[in-house]
Amino acid sequence: EADIYQTPRYLVIGTGKKITLECSQTMGHDKMYWYQQDPGMELHLIHYSYGVNSTEKGDLSSESTVSRIRTEHFPLTLESARPSHTSQYLCASSDPRLPRGNEQFFGPGTRLTVL
């Protein structure tokens, strides 16, 4: 069973607030990812990291930012939340040294609602 955690699971906030979505994994994986998924829609990669101090933007443009100061921790921040940010945010990690090198282990997600 994968050990990847996301907090909070659900968040309802008002427009303009700064928020940070937490993601932690205890598997020692170097690679971590953030996806955004609207209900019934596909996942879109918004950020990824290959290791400490490495962050890249994903395929879908996002106003969020990420940091990777520690291997196990990959938080996502929205400086000023807007209703258009309402979505589910999924964090994942992977380890190319594993037999299925590109298998990604997902957290339970954070469902964000911005009023």
Added chain:
Amino acid sequence: LAKTTQPISMDSYEGQEVNITCSHNNIATNDYITWYQQFPSQGPRFIIQGYKTKVTNEVASLFIPADRKSSTLSLPRVSLSDTAVYYCLVGVSTDSWGKLQFGAGTQVVVTP
């Protein structure tokens, strides 16, 4: 990353076999075919991966023809708990980039 095409939805009754076919005409020589399952309000989870012919595990079977331009995920004797979205992905198994491209997936609904 090769593009994949799969049906939007499939309905089934409990106890039946469900087969989901995915097309990937532009699959590259080094690409593996991977399937993920996603339950509502959860992240996707890996269920099976293959390169060619047939792969079977405790959850599903994956059939890949010789030309590898398509693949079929087979779920034997489905139960209500198999209701989920199933994603077909194509990519290099040990790609140093590690990026996956999820399509829209196939919503499988199992009814009694």
